[in-house]
Amino acid sequence: MLxxxxxxxxxxLLAGIVxxxxxxxxxxxxxxVKISRTRKLMNKLFSxxxxxxxxxxxxxxxxxxxxxxxQQNDQQFLINRLxxxxxxxxxxxxxxxxxxxxxxxxxxxxxxxxLDDDQNGVVLTSIYGREESRFYAKPxxxxxxxxxxxxxxxxxxxxxxxxxxxxxxx
Numbered sequence: 001m002l003x004x005x006x007x008x009x010x011x012x013l014l015a016g017i018v019x020x021x022x023x024x025x026x027x028x029x030x031x032x033v034k035i036s037r038t039r040k041l042m043n044k045l046f047s048x049x050x051x052x053x054x055x056x057x058x059x060x061x062x063x064x065x066x067x068x069x070x071q072q073n074d075q076q077f078l079i080n081r082l083x084x085x086x087x088x089x090x091x092x093x094x095x096x097x098x099x100x101x102x103x104x105x106x107x108x109x110x111x112x113x114x115l116d117d118d119q120n121g122v123v124l125t126s127i128y129g130r131e132e133s134r135f136y137a138k139p140x141x142x143x144x145x146x147x148x149x150x151x152x153x154x155x156x157x158x159x160x161x162x163x164x165x166x167x168x169x170x
Contacts, residue, residue, distance in 0.1 A: 089116055094160035098152055100127045111152040113160040119143035121160075123153045 046054065092115045100109035108128035115121035123145065125136045138147045143161050145153075 092116065092121075092160045094156040096152055096156050096159075101129065111150070111156045113140065113153070113156040115140060115143075115157070115160045119157075119161050123149065123157060125150070125153060 093112070095110060095112040097107040097110045099107050109126060111123060111125045113121065113123045120141050121139075123136075123138045123140055125138070127134045127136075138145045138149065138153070140157060143157060145157075149157065
């Protein structure tokens with residue numbers, strides 16, 4: 001059968017076989033490099049461990065993971081408690097300055113609302129006059145007060161309530 005091939009065909013066949021062998025050689029080299037890297041990683045992973053020791057280390061890691069889960073649950077409980085406490089703080093503030101006596105003075109009077117997230121807190125008002133100044137504190141529960149609130153006091157309560165919960169409109 002080899003006698004039936006022409007010299008040109010035999011050269012092409014030989015070149016094809018050499019090309020295929022080169023591709024196989026490149027694939028082998030690539031596989032050898034990958035195996036070598038994997039072997040290094042495995043040696044690094046199992047260094048200093050024996051068959052028995054590896055199982056013990058895995059059990060130790062699982063026990064540590066359980067301990068971390070317990071700590072995470074404890075921390076989540078503390079975060080929830082702190083969130084409740086922060087919501088109960090009077091952190092929503094609104095203040096407005098105004099002239100309490102029309103043309104007789106300047107904007108030295110003010111009303112300030114300090115409310116928590118449930119709209120509970122206090123409204124502080126200072127009325128400044130040339131002869132005397134007065135300071136009032138009025139408790140607020142659920143955005144309302146048992147005491148009469150002036151327009152300015154209503155405005156600061158409303159503004160502080162909206163800053164506590166922008167979707168809420170009084």
